[in-house]
Amino acid sequence: MILRNISLKPYNTFGLDYKANCLAELSSEEEAVDFLRDKKLCREPLLIIGEGSNILFTGDYKGTIIYAKIEGIKVDEQNDQHIIVSAGSGVKWNHFVEWCVNNGYGGVENLSLIPGLVGATPVQNIGAYGMEVKDTIEKVRTINISNGSVREFSNEECRFGYRDSIFKKDLKSKYLVIKVFFKLNTIPSFKIEYGSLKKEVEKLGEINLRNVRQAVINIRRCKLPDTEVFGNAGSFFKNPVVNKTEAENLFLKYPYIPHYFSFPGGIKLAAGWLIEQCGWKEKRIGGAGVYDKQALVLINHGNATGKDIYDLSEAIKQSVLRKFGLELEREVEIIGPI
Ligand code: EPU
Numbered sequence: 342m343i344l345r346n347i348s349l350k351p352y353n354t355f356g357l358d359y360k361a362n363c364l365a366e367l368s369s370e371e372e373a374v375d376f377l378r379d380k381k382l383c384r385e386p387l388l389i390i391g392e393g394s395n396i397l398f399t400g401d402y403k404g405t406i407i408y409a410k411i412e413g414i415k416v417d418e419q420n421d422q423h424i425i426v427s428a429g430s431g432v433k434w435n436h437f438v439e440w441c442v443n444n445g446y447g448g449v450e451n452l453s454l455i456p457g458l459v460g461a462t463p464v465q466n467i468g469a470y471g472m473e474v475k476d477t478i479e480k481v482r483t484i485n486i487s488n489g490s491v492r493e494f495s496n497e498e499c500r501f502g503y504r505d506s507i508f509k510k511d512l513k514s515k516y517l518v519i520k521v522f523f524k525l526n527t528i529p530s531f532k533i534e535y536g537s538l539k540k541e542v543e544k545l546g547e548i549n550l551r552n553v554r555q556a557v558i559n560i561r562r563c564k565l566p567d568t569e570v571f572g573n574a575g576s577f578f579k580n581p582v583v584n585k586t587e588a589e590n591l592f593l594k595y596p597y598i599p600h601y602f603s604f605p606g607g608i609k610l611a612a613g614w615l616i617e618q619c620g621w622k623e624k625r626i627g628g629a630g631v632y633d634k635q636a637l638v639l640i641n642h643g644n645a646t647g648k649d650i651y652d653l654s655e656a657i658k659q660s661v662l663r664k665f666g667l668e669l670e671r672e673v674e675i676i677g678p679i
Contacts, residue, residue, distance in 0.1 A: 342366045343382065349402065353393035354456060355641050355650065356572035359677070361402040368410045368431070370484070370491070370519050376407075377517070378489035387486060388676060389517055391430070391461030395574050399647035399677035409460050411519050414440055419527070425479055427522045430460025434467070442550045447529025448477040450550050451538075453557040456568060456575065460518040464508040466501045470557055471535035475501035479524040483516035492516065503609075504579055504672055536560075564635045572641030573632065577654055578669040581615075582607040591665065612661075612669055613637035619660040626653040651679050 343365050350358045363384060367373040376382055386404035390396065411429035414437060418425040424446055428437050438453050451472035457465075462474045463481045478501075481494045494516075500507040508516060531548050533539045533556075541556035542548055566573050583591070588608040591598060595618075599611035616622075616636040623633045628645030631653070632638040639650055658669050 342368075349393070349398055349406075352390060352406070352408070353396055353398055354568040354572060354574055355393075355397060355645070355647070356568070357398050357641070357645070357647050359398045359401045359647070361404070361406045363405040364408060365405060366408045366410050367517075368412070370411065373409060373411070373484050373517060373519060374489045374491070377484055377486055387514060389486075389514060391458035391464075392433070392456060394456040394568075395461065395465060395672065396674050396676050397574065397647055397650055399651055399675060399679055402676065407517060409517055409519055411460075417522065422526060422528055424525050424527055425522055426525060427482075427520050428459045429520055430458060430518050432459045433457075434459055434462060438554065441523075441525060442554045445529070445550065446525035446527060447531070447550055448472075448523070448525040449474065450529075450553045451532060451535075451557055453554045454561045459521050463499055463501075463518060463521055464506055466504055466506050468504065470538050470560075471532045473501070473503075475499070475506075477523045477525060479522040481518055482520040482522070483518050486515055486517055491519075503582070565638060566632050566634075566640055571632070572645070573638050574673045576612070576637045577639045577671060577673050578612045578616075578637060578657075579672045580609045580612045581667050581669060582609050583667070584608070595665075610667070611637075615661050615665055615667065615669075616657055619657070619664050621657055621660070624653075626656065629653040631657070647675075647677060648679070651675060 345363055347361055347364045348358055349361055365376055367376055384405050389407045410431035412431050413429045415427050417427050434457050435454050437459055438449050441449050451470040455467050463478055466473055466475050478496050483492050485492055529550055533542050538556055541560055542552050545552040545555055584607050599614050601609045613636045621631045622636045624631050627649030628642045629649040630640050630642050632640050639653055661667055661669050
């Protein structure tokens with residue numbers, strides 16, 4: 342389905358009311374291939390979106406937005422310990438996690454309630470509570486945007502990193518994800534050491550998939566805003582990763598910075614804490630604000646423009662740089678003029 346001159350309000354979780362010249366909702370692999378091969382329909386510049394939960398529009402989009410709405414969850418293979426399940430790019434991520442938990446398949450339960458669609462999860466390598474989606478991805482089925490040919494990427498070929506993959510770097514906007522194949526455990530092993538997760542699970546009873554999922558949901562509901570109440574895109578920045586020497590210097594001055602040593606490639610510091618220490622919690626610029634329960638999340642108080650949210654993020658970046666000498670990197674992608 343091709344929609345013209347369409348409001349983007351339902352297509353971004355900040356709830357910003359910009360317009361796009363054209364938006365193509367593609368609901369099958371065949372429809373996506375046909376659309377991408379037809380150069381008359383597919384006018385550049387192109388932008389691929391999922392649920393719009395990790396983007397910030399700062400103006401109207403003068404091109405074509407592609408929204409791969411392919412549904413369906415299917416068991417493809419099973420042995421004693423593992424099961425391969427494929428899910429269409431348009432399946433809501435949290436619905437997929439619920440399906441896995443209800444069927445007794447482990448590996449994604451800590452990623453409960455993360456907004457967005459299955460198709461965006463390998464692009465962004467979503468993660469929470471000590472789990473990253475890359476650890477369950479077997480392969481990713483895509484369509485080449487320039488010629489409509491189908492290509493599958495193995496886990497290794499996706500070159501996953503912290504909130505990162507080849508689809509955000511060398512192959513940015515070159516492939517449309519249509520299906521993701523997950524390798525899940527039929528005998529789950531649990532990861533509940535992160536923060537207060539273990540305590541929250543124990544409050545619910547035994548350690549099982551349903552209780553881990555519920556515990557994650559409970560923690561997220563306490564800390565993160567509901568997009569129906571305040572438009573937001575989850576963490577606006579990545580947690581900065583520093584080397585041992587940089588960390589030791591910072592710890593001399595600020596011994597209480599929350600951090601994770603086990604992170605490969607360095608020491609990950611909590612950006613939310615850094616932002617809070619700069620006095621940003623609950624502050625506003627125009628209609629944009631810093632969430633009171635988690636300073637890493639920027640919110641739309643109802644009347645924000647994309648520029649308000651961008652300006653707030655810039656001001657935060659500058660003060661964290663001034664106080665801690667650390668350059669925060671945005672996790673959210675800015676689309677439009679700044
Ligand atoms: N903290 C503060 N002040 C704040 C926010 C956090 O002091 O305003 C402290 C917390 O007390 C805690 C530490 O910072 O000691 C870490 O906070 P939290 O557990 O909330 O996690 P995070 O590092 O801020 C990351 C992810 C989240 C994910 C959580 C839980 C990134 C950029 N963010 O946040 O992901 O849900 O861990 O695993 O890695 C997202 O990407 O959209 C997202 C929400």
